[in-house]
Amino acid sequence: MESSRGLLMLGLFAMICSITFASEPSPLQDFCVADSNGPGTGLHIAGNTSNAVGSRVTAVNVAEIPGLNTLGISLARVDYAPWGINPPHTHPRATEILTVLEGTLEVGFVTSNPENRLIKKVVYKGDVFVFPIGLVHFQRNIGYGNAAAIAALSSQNPGVITVANAVFGSNPDISPNILAKAFQVDKNAVLNLQSKF
Template sequence: MVFVGAYSSKVFDFWKGVKENLQKPLFFRSFNFFGSSEALIMLSVGLPKLIRGLHLTGNTSNNVGYAVTPVTVAELPGLNTFGISMARIDFAPMGINPPHTHPRATETPTVIEGTILVGFVTSNPENRLITKVLVKGDVFVFPEGLSHFQKNLGNGYALALGALSSQNPGVITIANDVFGSNPDIAADILAKAFQTDINVVYQIQSKF
């Protein structure tokens, strides 16, 4: 017998965690319960409904000049079964949030400070690039699963808050996924896919 279940909306007022015998099979298990028994034990004391510190600026001193502070079910277990999460995105001057996707969520970023270029690319075969320049108070939408990016256009700090339609939206950064996989994708495959010299691929892979 195969049992398949899903929830697109709330199935409980809130998920209280697992307090009974942890060895007993669970009929209903949310995705984040497929881990170790230690994770279940941690959740058995009840799920936090509060997280602090989102006002703190993330560390943007990296090669691309951004920092993401996620608030998903991993950081705030009380989100379990609610189907929502959020993230704080900090940008250094001219910093970018590189092209990436959320395989399980639509995202609506709101600009809190600064001027930010946002964009996403539609699916094959059109691969149309849609961009917009956002200022403080503007809200945009990145459709679920589509590659998207953000860039701080200013010479000062910028901040956005992203709301996501999943408690576990996931993130796939395109460059890391293609050039930083473990193990590496064969360089000849990438060279042919990107129509470039294989040594260029080796050079890019060395950065990830």
């Protein structure tokens, strides 16, 4: 009887300790004071969307605000011309939550292999949508006016890999023979795409 009571107490103690120590890791430092004379972030200014894709991303990460160091967060403002897109891309180190400031966006992400299922939705002013870490995702303005959104990311340096740029604009080029076989298209189509990047 005494040994089972001892085992019960030991089990309870182990459970309490595991609950007590289960938390988010602490940052390496409390905070980092940024240069108060440095430039602002510019999130109040709409980005220039007169480019091939019709969007502009204004990033606010540890490179722009040193005070974000070790905090595990960053932001971006995304501006869209009418029918502009934020092309398919991925953030290898962060989940993203997008909040629509103005306009109407079609947003989506693709699940991983082998399913490769497209999850998409139309979102309006005030709506939010989450893009899981590492998954290819996109946004498209489906309205006739400008649109804007704020993206919050779970890393001070989330990284971004734009699919088309990475595949067709690598330096040096990926062999057109490899890409033609991978995409099941003519080699000339690949060469044409590579010339655009």
